[in-house]
Amino acid sequence: MYQEPKVDLSVEYCGLRFENPFVLSSAPPTDSYEMVKRAFEAGWAGAIMKTTSVESYQVDISYPIMTSMDYEDKKGVGLGNIDNISEFHMDVMEDAVRRLKDEFPSKIVGLSLWGTTSEKHWEELTKRSVDVGADLVEVSMSCPTDSPFARASLMVGQVPDDVKRVLGWVKKHSGNMPIVAKLTSQVTDITEIVEAVEEAGADGVCASDTVHGLLGIDLDTLIPYPNINGKSTFCGVSGPVVKPITLRTLAMIAKRSGIPLAASGGATTWRDVVEYMLVGASTVQFCTAVMHYGYDIVEDLKEGLAYFLEDKGLGSSADLVGKALPNLVPHSDLFVKKDVVASVDEAACTKCGMCYYACRDGGHQAYDLAEDGMPKPDPEKCYGCGLCVEICPVECISLAPRT
Amino acid sequence: MSGRTRATRLSPAERVKSFEEIEKTLTPVQALIEASRCLMCEDPPCNKGCPAGIDIRSFIRKIRFNNLWGGIRVLREANVFSGVCGRVCPTDALCEERCRSQVLTEPINIAALQRFLTDYEREHGARKPTPEPKRAQKVAVIGGGPAGLTAAHELALMGYPATVFEASAQLGGAMTSAIPAFKLPHDVIEAETDAIKQLGVEFKLNAALSDGATIDGLFEQGYEAVFIAVGLQKPFLLAVEGEDSKGIHSALDLLAQANGLAVPEPVKMGKRVLVIGGGSVAMTAACSTVRMGAERTTVVCLEAPNEMPAFAEDVEMAWEEGVEFVTRARAVRFLNDGKGKVTGVEGVNIEWKDPGKFVPESAVDVKGSAFTLPCDTVIVAIGQGPDDNAVRQFHGLKTNERGYLLVDGETLMTSRPGVFAGGDILHNPPSRTVVQAVAYGKQAARSIHDYLSRAK
Numbered sequence: 001m002y003q004e005p006k007v008d009l010s011v012e013y014c015g016l017r018f019e020n021p022f023v024l025s026s027a028p029p030t031d032s033y034e035m036v037k038r039a040f041e042a043g044w045a046g047a048i049m050k051t052t053s054v055e056s057y058q059v060d061i062s063y064p065i066m067t068s069m070d071y072e073d074k075k076g077v078g079l080g081n082i083d084n085i086s087e088f089h090m091d092v093m094e095d096a097v098r099r100l101k102d103e104f105p106s107k108i109v110g111l112s113l114w115g116t117t118s119e120k121h122w123e124e125l126t127k128r129s130v131d132v133g134a135d136l137v138e139v140s141m142s143c144p145t146d147s148p149f150a151r152a153s154l155m156v157g158q159v160p161d162d163v164k165r166v167l168g169w170v171k172k173h174s175g176n177m178p179i180v181a182k183l184t185s186q187v188t189d190i191t192e193i194v195e196a197v198e199e200a201g202a203d204g205v206c207a208s209d210t211v212h213g214l215l216g217i218d219l220d221t222l223i224p225y226p227n228i229n230g231k232s233t234f235c236g237v238s239g240p241v242v243k244p245i246t247l248r249t250l251a252m253i254a255k256r257s258g259i260p261l262a263a264s265g266g267a268t269t270w271r272d273v274v275e276y277m278l279v280g281a282s283t284v285q286f287c288t289a290v291m292h293y294g295y296d297i298v299e300d301l302k303e304g305l306a307y308f309l310e311d312k313g314l315g316s317s318a319d320l321v322g323k324a325l326p327n328l329v330p331h332s333d334l335f336v337k338k339d340v341v342a343s344v345d346e347a348a349c350t351k352c353g354m355c356y357y358a359c360r361d362g363g364h365q366a367y368d369l370a371e372d373g374m375p376k377p378d379p380e381k382c383y384g385c386g387l388c389v390e391i392c393p394v395e396c397i398s399l400a401p402r403t
Numbered sequence: 404m405s406g407r408t409r410a411t412r413l414s415p416a417e418r419v420k421s422f423e424e425i426e427k428t429l430t431p432v433q434a435l436i437e438a439s440r441c442l443m444c445e446d447p448p449c450n451k452g453c454p455a456g457i458d459i460r461s462f463i464r465k466i467r468f469n470n471l472w473g474g475i476r477v478l479r480e481a482n483v484f485s486g487v488c489g490r491v492c493p494t495d496a497l498c499e500e501r502c503r504s505q506v507l508t509e510p511i512n513i514a515a516l517q518r519f520l521t522d523y524e525r526e527h528g529a530r531k532p533t534p535e536p537k538r539a540q541k542v543a544v545i546g547g548g549p550a551g552l553t554a555a556h557e558l559a560l561m562g563y564p565a566t567v568f569e570a571s572a573q574l575g576g577a578m579t580s581a582i583p584a585f586k587l588p589h590d591v592i593e594a595e596t597d598a599i600k601q602l603g604v605e606f607k608l609n610a611a612l613s614d615g616a617t618i619d620g621l622f623e624q625g626y627e628a629v630f631i632a633v634g635l636q637k638p639f640l641l642a643v644e645g646e647d648s649k650g651i652h653s654a655l656d657l658l659a660q661a662n663g664l665a666v667p668e669p670v671k672m673g674k675r676v677l678v679i680g681g682g683s684v685a686m687t688a689a690c691s692t693v694r695m696g697a698e699r700t701t702v703v704c705l706e707a708p709n710e711m712p713a714f715a716e717d718v719e720m721a722w723e724e725g726v727e728f729v730t731r732a733r734a735v736r737f738l739n740d741g742k743g744k745v746t747g748v749e750g751v752n753i754e755w756k757d758p759g760k761f762v763p764e765s766a767v768d769v770k771g772s773a774f775t776l777p778c779d780t781v782i783v784a785i786g787q788g789p790d791d792n793a794v795r796q797f798h799g800l801k802t803n804e805r806g807y808l809l810v811d812g813e814t815l816m817t818s819r820p821g822v823f824a825g826g827d828i829l830h831n832p833p834s835r836t837v838v839q840a841v842a843y844g845k846q847a848a849r850s851i852h853d854y855l856s857r858a859k
Contacts, residue, residue, distance in 0.1 A: 001480060001532040001534070001560055002479065002530060002532050074439075269470075270468070270470065293443065297468060299473075300465055300468040300473055303470050303472070303476075304468065304470035304473060307470070394430070395430075
């Protein structure tokens with residue numbers, strides 16, 4: 001009975017039309033036809049099937065593969081996995097693509113490929129992707145995590161020459177099917193990698209893959225998480241903790257290149273999606289939020305974005321792409337100023353004193369506490385650093401113009 | 404996992420000074436904290452506890468995922484009185500009762516989250532629903548309380564021209580007349596009744612059923628279905644000596660007056676007030692007397708504190724505001740000053756003949772426990788029943804011996820085809836609450852639609 005906002009959620013990426021910007025990334029939620037079918041029914045616009053390989057390639061996975069980082073009472077602020085590519089090979093994924101494209105012709109179905117150092121494997125996988133009618137192919141460059149090329153400690157996506165080489169192998173056989181480089185953010189200069197992507201003639205970039213880390217160590221056994229028979233290894237970290245890294249990676253690429261961008265890593269709500277689009281992403285991929293809360297989150301992504309666009313008077317989500325980029329400049333270009341000071345809304349303040357401590361030991365000792373505990377920032381001492389604004393639990397501090 | 408998030412409340416000292424709403428709305432930060440505690444259960448128990456059928460899990464999830472307008476849509480599609488219910492629903496006995504967050508800390512504060520969304524909606528300007536194309540068959544709704552208004556709203560959404568006939572001079576029924584503003588501010592009711600008006604529902608005020616305006620007459624005027632939701636307007640009497648003394652009023656009159664409505668015999672609030680009754684109406688009446696200038700208010704009720712039918716939070720509210728309690732007691736006789744003005748009550752303590760059955764028939768006087776309490780004002784709040792005039796106008800519709808209407812549980816149709824009934828006037832509803840009335844309104848609208856679709 002409530003009409004949906006009259007906005008157009010559809011976006012274009014690599015010449016493909018997505019009915020909305022929400023896409024499942026190549027990951028556990030896209031490991032079978034049946035899973036993706038349910039995701040499409042829930043409203044996702046597209047899915048990149050979990051990374052797959054030729055049938056002769058052996059995929060070893062050591063379970064358990066999951067570990068997570070909690071912060072205080074929040075579960076899963078970061079999710080770590082030591083998963084591998086799919087245990088299902090190309091034949092299973094081909095079947096999935098065929099059935100999904102047949103049942104959901106307007107949805108976008110991509111394949112994510114892994115062919116190791118073998119040009120032959122890459123060639124075979126690419127040709128089979130074209131033949132089966134995949135809408136696009138992602139070239140996995142940071143999963144599996146250890147590169148089979150010369151510098152084994154590095155991922156493919158960290159070595160420009162390897163990036164170019166693998167993409168070149170794929171591009172040679174891909175015909176009109178768009179080729180996307182799925183990159184890692186863990187490089188010294190992402191633009192150097194993107195140059196290699198462009199030189200190889202790839203059609204788009206997906207940024208970025210999980211961030212390699214170590215989520216924690218069991219203090220009793222001294223074994224890091226996850227524990228596999230007494231040993232562990234570094235894992236790929238995803239979830240809300242990696243959002244700032246994804247945002248920066250996207251912005252860095254978009255500032256330097258016009259290559260179509262898909263975002264991946266750290267989005268949970270439509271607000272995250274809008275932010276990723278504002279720094280240049282056309283589509284936004286999800287995995288961890290779905291693993292935590294299920295495919296249904298797409299309902300709130302679609303609806304939240306639609307209401308947002310309507311409230312802002314925007315007709316289409318495509319209007320968001322790149323709109324924040326002009327506001328992003330090098331640090332050295334920032335206008336030097338010190339013209340704001342902390343201001344406390346005393347009616348809303350709980351007098352907890354967190355701002356006082358933060359300022360005393362992490363700021364400029366600008367706060368005093370009044371007799372009744374009310375924090376009083378001294379404009380003479382306050383630099384306007386903003387620390388107190390960020391840590392206030394009731395959000396009652398703002399930065400006001402210095403008078 | 405933090406505990407339950409509660410909105411700011413006025414202190415008892417502040418709140419007795421006026422009828423200002425006691426509880427404030429959650430701040431956005433508080434709402435997010437509370438929504439994030441929700442376990443978002445598969446097969447959620449909260450949903451099963453909502454008579455209005457709100458998908459509670461869904462709207463809480465929408466707060467959590469920053470989709471506030473989506474949350475508002477979920478509320479509005481299920482309950483046109485979501486703002487009212489967010490304030491007056493006995494949630495601890497309904498949606499929150501089996502909330503699984505209790506395993507960790509406390510149930511989610513569902514009422515506060517619902518209210519947060521509706522307050523956000525009111526502040527930002529509500530989005531309007533689009534009704535189905537107009538239909539020809541007219542429906543008459545008798546009674547402008549929550550059951551009748553909900554039915555009219557649902558019918559209007561389905562395209563039916565609906566007319567509400569309300570006996571009094573204002574809409575809202577008990578919401579407007581019997582719930583004081585410190586629990587339910589008028590602008591909340593007004594915003595939600597306005598939403599119904601905007602759908603084109605026609606309202607006729609001061610339009611009670613009478614010999615000149617009968618159910619037959621409605622059919623003659625071309626209405627093809629009638630929904631009766633007249634509520635309970637007749638306050639019960641104690642039937643004890645001296646009850647006709649001056650200074651003795653019904654809680655309904657007192658609360659109507661507190662809500663700024665005209666009453667036949669306005670209460671002249673004295674200093675020493677007795678409120679007879681142990682239900683939530685008695686508690687809100689007692690708290691109203693405190694705000695209207697009573698110096699000392701005492702509740703006299705049959706039940707011990709843990710036996711009272713009032714919702715626990717209402718008892719606590721009265722207690723916090725300094726209301727005194729004389730429990731397991733009953734009024735035997737009112738005293739007067741010889742000129743008919745009440746001066747006190749003679750009472751006696753009781754015990755239960757049938758322990759666990761807290762009804763007047765089970766009360767037995769305790770010998771030697773007689774007492775006298777002085778007073779200059781008495782408020783009787785022992786419930787209400789069907790209004791004699793309304794019952795007379797039912798014209799043979801099947802009722803029980805006390806005038807409550809009997810209906811088919813599935814269709815809500817009375818013994819007369821095309822005449823439906825719901826809300827408090829029904830015999831034996833699950834509860835006599837706003838949310839139950841809303842549930843009846845929705846059920847009636849669906850049922851009337853089925854009936855009219857078949858009749859075509």
